[in-house]
Amino acid sequence: MVVVGHVDAGKSTLMGQVLVKMGHVSQRVLHKHEREAREQGKASFYLAWIMDEDEEERAHGVTIDVAQKHVVTETKLITLLDAPGHRDFIPKMISGACAADVAVLVVPATPGEFESCFESSGQTKEHALLVKALGVNQVVVAVNKLDAAVPPWDEGRYEAIKASVEPFLRQIGFKAGKAIAVYSYVARHFLQVRFVPVSGLSGENVAALSSDCPLSTWYRGDTFLQAIDRFTAAPRAVLKPMRMVCSDIAPTGKGVVVSGRLLQGRLQQGNRVLVMPIGDLATASRVEKGGAQPGPARAGDSVEVTLTGVDVTRMVPGSCLCKARSPVPVAEKLEAQVATLDALAVPLIRGTEFLLHLQGVDITAHVSKLIALTNSAGTVIKARPRCVPSGATAHVQLTLSRPICVERYSDCRALGRFVLRQKGQTVAVGLVLELKA
Numbered sequence: 001m002v003v004v005g006h007v008d009a010g011k012s013t014l015m016g017q018v019l020v021k022m023g024h025v026s027q028r029v030l031h032k033h034e035r036e037a038r039e040q041g042k043a044s045f046y047l048a049w050i051m052d053e054d055e056e057e058r059a060h061g062v063t064i065d066v067a068q069k070h071v072v073t074e075t076k077l078i079t080l081l082d083a084p085g086h087r088d089f090i091p092k093m094i095s096g097a098c099a100a101d102v103a104v105l106v107v108p109a110t111p112g113e114f115e116s117c118f119e120s121s122g123q124t125k126e127h128a129l130l131v132k133a134l135g136v137n138q139v140v141v142a143v144n145k146l147d148a149a150v151p152p153w154d155e156g157r158y159e160a161i162k163a164s165v166e167p168f169l170r171q172i173g174f175k176a177g178k179a180i181a182v183y184s185y186v187a188r189h190f191l192q193v194r195f196v197p198v199s200g201l202s203g204e205n206v207a208a209l210s211s212d213c214p215l216s217t218w219y220r221g222d223t224f225l226q227a228i229d230r231f232t233a234a235p236r237a238v239l240k241p242m243r244m245v246c247s248d249i250a251p252t253g254k255g256v257v258v259s260g261r262l263l264q265g266r267l268q269q270g271n272r273v274l275v276m277p278i279g280d281l282a283t284a285s286r287v288e289k290g291g292a293q294p295g296p297a298r299a300g301d302s303v304e305v306t307l308t309g310v311d312v313t314r315m316v317p318g319s320c321l322c323k324a325r326s327p328v329p330v331a332e333k334l335e336a337q338v339a340t341l342d343a344l345a346v347p348l349i350r351g352t353e354f355l356l357h358l359q360g361v362d363i364t365a366h367v368s369k370l371i372a373l374t375n376s377a378g379t380v381i382k383a384r385p386r387c388v389p390s391g392a393t394a395h396v397q398l399t400l401s402r403p404i405c406v407e408r409y410s411d412c413r414a415l416g417r418f419v420l421r422q423k424g425q426t427v428a429v430g431l432v433l434e435l436k437a
């Protein structure tokens, strides 16, 4: 579960509060954070410090890298990925989104703050769009900081925020339900978009709603923890060839420890694996999943694998583990269907350069052929166009600055979808149709 939203929306605080409510943080540690945050003049950030463990993050009061924790709810083991909200760290947020099945979009209800984070320069819309483009189909929108709305816990403010966010999420492809259906059992379980009023800082409606909180006079829905427990697990491609993209790589005395997510297939201790694109064979001498005990892992699991027999200096984040009998393809030219966004300032032409983000890989790429303008179903409207404007769908050939592990979307969804960015803005999202020699 990736937690996204504009900078300072309260993502880390809400996740810190979740960990406190679930008993993952001792009183001693909590008091230590409270004391140290106060001493640094950042008293209100003490809960965020549970997630933001890096000194630089604490000094600046911003999340820089994706923080990962595990929690067990009533029916699920959830890996929390707390993504940075600041626009400078969007590539990190993208890597978090790539590793997620579901998302929590945090929006602040404070006067003026919601408005600035939801307008075009705010990160709320870009984050929502990115998670959808990267394969997330279910989102809980945490309408946060309602304790600081004017008046506090104002139902009108909550409904107004819902009325702004829901149509946008529907427009970008989430199946949002009609408000009237929210109270039916079926809709509650299968809606792709659900809203929860909450205060990460006070903890109100995170695990429970106090009877003396004004929210209890008008809200009858789920707490935040109930809402995330209702996420449905995404289908797992357990029978497809094994793929694991390494997001972190650390040499240790016992071998190279790589962490990441098993995108497809299964992996267990003792398996021989091929490390691509370098082509080295290694042994998975230890496999751990979800911060738990060693044991076999399957598609969807967040895993930590100790590899022996591989040269750590040749591995980079984005290296992919697979089995030698079904190696992951490596390519530097691909044919793709891209959908350009309103943020694309200048139409695409041959030679247009981007930064392409695919799983953990950020790489420069350029348009080497404009094949056709299409409709969203992929039917050709105009062959060999001279340019692709914003808001269009097209088939293009992209050439990357080096070969990477990539697959056709029809073969492996996770390795076949990407986003294109220019000058710090997401300008297009795409699916790989073919790999070219």
Ligand SMILES: Nc1nc2c(ncn2[C@@H]2O[C@H](COP(=O)(O)OP(=O)(O)OP(=O)(O)O)[C@@H](O)[C@H]2O)c(=O)[nH]1
Binding pocket: 005, 006, 007, 008, 009, 010, 011, 012, 013, 014, 044, 045, 048, 061, 062, 063, 083, 084, 085, 086, 144, 145, 146, 147, 148, 198, 199, 200, 201, 202
């Ligand atoms: N009043 C109020 N303040 C909150 C709440 N949640 C967070 N804040 C405050 O908002 C500020 C930012 O909180 P963070 O949790 O660091 O926000 P973030 O979204 O994780 O920030 P980045 O990760 O840097 O994007 C801090 O001062 C928090 O105390 C809330 O529910 N109510």
